[in-house]
Amino acid sequence: MAINIPRGTADVLPGEVELWQYIEKQARETCKLFNYREIRTPIFEHTELFQRGVGETTDIVEKEMYTFIDKGDRSITLRPEGTAAVVRSYVENKMYGDPVQPTKLFYIGPMFRYERPQAGRMRQFTQFGVEAIGSNDPAIDAEVIALAMRFYTNLGLKELHLEINSVGCQVCRPIHREHLIQHLAEHKDELCDDCKSRLDRNPLRILDCKNEKCKSLTKDAPNITEHLCENCAPQFEAVKGYLDQVQIPYTVNPRMVRGLDYYTQTAFEIMAEGFGSITTVCGGGRYNGLVEQIGGNDMPGIGFALSIERALLTLKSQGIELPVDTTLDCYLIALGEEAEKKTTVLLDQLRAHGIAADKDYLSRKMKAQLKAADRYGARFVLIVGEDELKNNVVIVKNMQDGSQTEVAVSELISYILAQ
Structure with a gap:
């Protein structure tokens, strides 16, 4: 009996792998232009890293992680995303002590999530991401967004659309949380099972639910942008100002929360025409409390991650051929x-x-x-x-x-x- 490839994974064969190499080269060259240096972290980490960093109420931690007990009776998880591992390395290797700050890093590597395989969403997928740690300057928020946009435009992708939001901080988020709970409490019985459990633990995640009933129930929910504190409101205005200066058009989407608990203040997604409809090709934002949660000092950070597979599918759907040379001399x-x-x-x-x-x-x-x-x-x-x-x-x-x-x-x- 033949042994087949595991569901949700794919072989990258000669003829296609050259496209991957081209995209990875573009990612590295773009990062060099922006002065981001490569970091490589292990494919597996202690499970606690993702529980503390990504958040126990996220779909990733609750449903999608590949977790196992190793021979030393330790709980180990194949990394489902890159930021937590990079921040762990930043703390463990004391990169905050480097004379050149902020610390600007990028990574390219496989991630693992147990979910239903579909176009652009596999159980093993490859992420390209960047992290800038150590600066609260809103200009670096705009820089990270500009890097992602430059990467895609260099590949030739068309009709990119940027959506941004501020998800607040530990000061203003609790105020918005109370208003959101009050709004949703009277509809609790109509929420899906996941959102019922999120209502008290992490109601902001309900805004990200894909269930159509939950979407309609949160249609008129209070927006976080209505409750931003005296620090978050000017920060968000400054980010928008920098994007205006470098002529990157955007739309403010007050419902955007992203799927990871570590996000604070700036959150963003880049959309493109692909797979027959508008799809998200990149997402990111600030994570000002994450370094401290993972055991370091209170240091700000911002980054993004994108899927190489999704980039390839989007390029194909837009009819864009990469200038890949596979000829022999x-x-x-x-x-x-x-x-x-x-x-x-x-x-x-x-x-x-x-x-x-x-x-x-x-x-x-x-x-x-x-x-x-x-x-x-x-x-x-x-x-x-x-x-x-x-x-x-x-x-x-x-x-x-x-x-x-x-x-x-x-x-x-x-x-x-x-x-």
Whole structure:
């Protein structure tokens, strides 16, 4: 019986993996422009990290984490998101002591959530995210948003739409919480089971419920923006001002709360036309209390995360082809046993000079080898037979126009590099 891939995962095969490499390269280059440095954290962490950091009332912690007990009787979880792990590393490695502040980091790596697989939502998925820790300046909120927007525009995505909100802080959020509970209490019996349990524990999460009945019940619920304190209100206005200055259009969505408990103040989502409708392709916001929750000093932070898979699907739905080069420079064909030995040496010399090259390893006829060269998209076919060995030359066939020329072996590298 064949063993199949686990549900909710996918193989990334040659031909597609080059698209991933291109996107990852764009992510790294964009981060370099904004002076964000890469960090790599473990794929699994102690479960407590996500319980404390992400929040015990979130869907991620309550329903979606891949958690197991290891041989040391420790509860371990495959990371469901990147921020908590980056903040743990920031605290543990005392990055707050670095002379260059704020600490600006990015990551690219796999995340794991047990949920129903669908387009753009897998059980193993790859996130690109950034974190800026150590600054309360609203200008860095705008910078993080601008970085995400620049990444997508560099890929060629069109009709991006930014939605922003402020979800308040520990001062103004309790006031909004009381008003929200009062509004929803009379409809408690009509809420879905999840929202009934959230009403007392974390009523703000009810605004994020996808249940249609809950959506209608919260349609006229009080907005957090109506209750922002004397710190959060000017902070939000300043963020909007910076976005205006760098000409990034946005819409204020007072119902946006995001799905993670650590968010404070600025929250945002980037939408794009994809999957046949408008879909969220990126989300992020401030998390000013998270560093302290994870055991560090009280340090502010802001970041975002986006799915590489979702970016690829959105690019495909918009008909955008990435400029990925999968061609081969040279394909070597040997005619005879002695020629085989010679092409092995030539192959090594070509590669040593940065020329992508390959040869036949299946003892196929010349016609079949030419077809293989064509399938590889080879620019040139280099043919070595008995006559070429005697004269110390190589026949170079240009696969674009079909022309052929003899080139001395001693001049082959410079000839190919000059083309």
